Amino acid sequence: MELKFRTPRGTKDILPDEVWKWHFVENRLRELFRAYRFEEIRTPVFEETELFARGIGQTTDIVQKEMYTFVDKGGKSFTLRPEMTASVMRAFLQHHLGEQRAVQKLYYLAPMFRQERPQAGRLRQFHQYGVEIIGTADASADAEVIVLAMEILHSLGVHGLTLKLNSVGCPRCRPVYRKVLQEELRPVLNRLCADCQKRYTTNPLRILDCKRETCRTLTEDVSPIEQYLCEDCRRHFGQVRSLLDGAGVAYVVDKRLVRGLDYYTRTAFEIVTDQLGSQDAVCGGGRYDLLSVELGAQEVPGVGFAAGMERLIALMEKLNVFPPAERKLDLYLIGLGEQARSWCFRQAQQLRRQGLVCELDYQGRSLKAQMRDANKLGAAFVIIVGEEELNRQAAVLKQMETGEQEEVPMPVLADALQKRITHLASAEA
Numbered sequence: 001m002e003l004k005f006r007t008p009r010g011t012k013d014i015l016p017d018e019v020w021k022w023h024f025v026e027n028r029l030r031e032l033f034r035a036y037r038f039e040e041i042r043t044p045v046f047e048e049t050e051l052f053a054r055g056i057g058q059t060t061d062i063v064q065k066e067m068y069t070f071v072d073k074g075g076k077s078f079t080l081r082p083e084m085t086a087s088v089m090r091a092f093l094q095h096h097l098g099e100q101r102a103v104q105k106l107y108y109l110a111p112m113f114r115q116e117r118p119q120a121g122r123l124r125q126f127h128q129y130g131v132e133i134i135g136t137a138d139a140s141a142d143a144e145v146i147v148l149a150m151e152i153l154h155s156l157g158v159h160g161l162t163l164k165l166n167s168v169g170c171p172r173c174r175p176v177y178r179k180v181l182q183e184e185l186r187p188v189l190n191r192l193c194a195d196c197q198k199r200y201t202t203n204p205l206r207i208l209d210c211k212r213e214t215c216r217t218l219t220e221d222v223s224p225i226e227q228y229l230c231e232d233c234r235r236h237f238g239q240v241r242s243l244l245d246g247a248g249v250a251y252v253v254d255k256r257l258v259r260g261l262d263y264y265t266r267t268a269f270e271i272v273t274d275q276l277g278s279q280d281a282v283c284g285g286g287r288y289d290l291l292s293v294e295l296g297a298q299e300v301p302g303v304g305f306a307a308g309m310e311r312l313i314a315l316m317e318k319l320n321v322f323p324p325a326e327r328k329l330d331l332y333l334i335g336l337g338e339q340a341r342s343w344c345f346r347q348a349q350q351l352r353r354q355g356l357v358c359e360l361d362y363q364g365r366s367l368k369a370q371m372r373d374a375n376k377l378g379a380a381f382v383i384i385v386g387e388e389e390l391n392r393q394a395a396v397l398k399q400m401e402t403g404e405q406e407e408v409p410m411p412v413l414a415d416a417l418q419k420r421i422t423h424l425a426s427a428e429a
């Protein structure tokens with residue numbers, strides 16, 4: 001029968017047989033965030049629509065086409081967050097975090113929502129991990145987030161990545177470059193795609209990252225923004241690059257890298273892979289020194305990145321860098337007969353309290369079926385108790401790998417198990 005309900009288009013269930021991969025990545029992420037002294041921040045899944053419209057920019061694809069916006073019963077417009085930077089900055093300003101410590105280093109790991117056309121690696125609900133350093137314009141902050149972004153991927157065994165770097169200037173130098181770009185593109189304007197023709201007036205820099213082959217060919221020879229950076233932006237870009245060089249992080253300066261969000265100033269970067277087809281960006285970020293001003297507050301500089309969990313996990317699967325799944329079950333308790341089952345039920349609670357991972361049968365199946373189940377779950381030990389064992393106050397303890405079987409008196413069973421499991425763990429280590 002055709003199912004009536006399924007996941008909405010562009011969303012995914014993360015099922016038990018894959019969730020361990022998420023845990024694996026999340027654990028590594030939290031370790032690295034801790035090492036770099038980033039602290040976690042959690043913000044609401046929805047915010048006032050205006051926050052994103054102003055923060056990300058009215059002319060961006062995200063704001064114009066991709067936001068999940070709704071009007072609540074109070075008549076206010078809210079939007080499911082399409083990204084975290086605007087929310088994190090809002091929280092920084094709202095809670096005066098800068099007063100506690102001028103430079104805040106924050107990280108997040110959370111679902112985001114964008115109504116994009118779903119395809120491999122592009123979802124409508126996806127997860128990002130990311131960091132933001134708010135409160136400093138120093139190039140060392142830019143370099144630190146980039147180094148961390150790369151370090152995370154390397155430590156997860158991901159290789160074959162390219163770090164693309166650019167500077168998108170500031171309100172002093174970018175308008176100059178905008179004009180240059182418009183001048184240079186004027187002769188080919190009517191051969192650009194319809195979107196780019198619109199961008200020519202609204203946001204000409206975005207023409208540079210159009211994916212269409214004709215647009216790319218037509219823009220091949222345009223001058224890079226680097227030539228037009230003001231003195232301060234040029235110096236900053238130089239500092240970021242020399243810090244990365246010093247840290248041994250390889251990058252390519254890519255004049256086409258302009259990013260799809262309007263809040264960026266100066267540093268912009270992306271980490272791409274050649275393994276995932278067209279959705280090749282694993283991570284993207286940059287500096288956003290004027291985002292707070294767009295949000296109506298004083299100037300608070302910031303820099304950060306976000307990376308897509310689904311893309312990272314797909315990439316790790318492709319590269320085959322996940323360790324074998326760890327399936328840990330210390331003990332499977334088999335009770336035969338009602339009384340033995342209820343003894344097993346009580347015993348399991350006690351052993352779990354002791355820290356052992358225990359499982360029981362919930363269907364009153366035969367000994368054979370339960371043994372098969374224990375095997376399938378990878379149980380290290382099985383306890384078998386029937387009427388007779390209950391009367392004798394003893395249980396049959398079987399070590400699954402060796403097949404060794406012994407009878408253990410019930411009063412000392414917990415201790416005996418604990419010893420054997422510790423022994424087994426040290427033998428495996």
Ligand code: HAM
Pocket residue numbers: 082083084085114116121122123124126127128130131132260261281282283284285286287288303304305306307308309310311
């Ligand atoms: P973004 O480039 O829009 O930047 O997204 C960052 C990453 O999120 C992408 O590189 C990609 O891996 C993942 N991603 C984006 N959209 C989707 C999607 N529809 N499906 C699956 N994965 C996706 C930002 O969001 C900025 N807030 C990054 C940042 C932080 N800049 C400064 N601080």
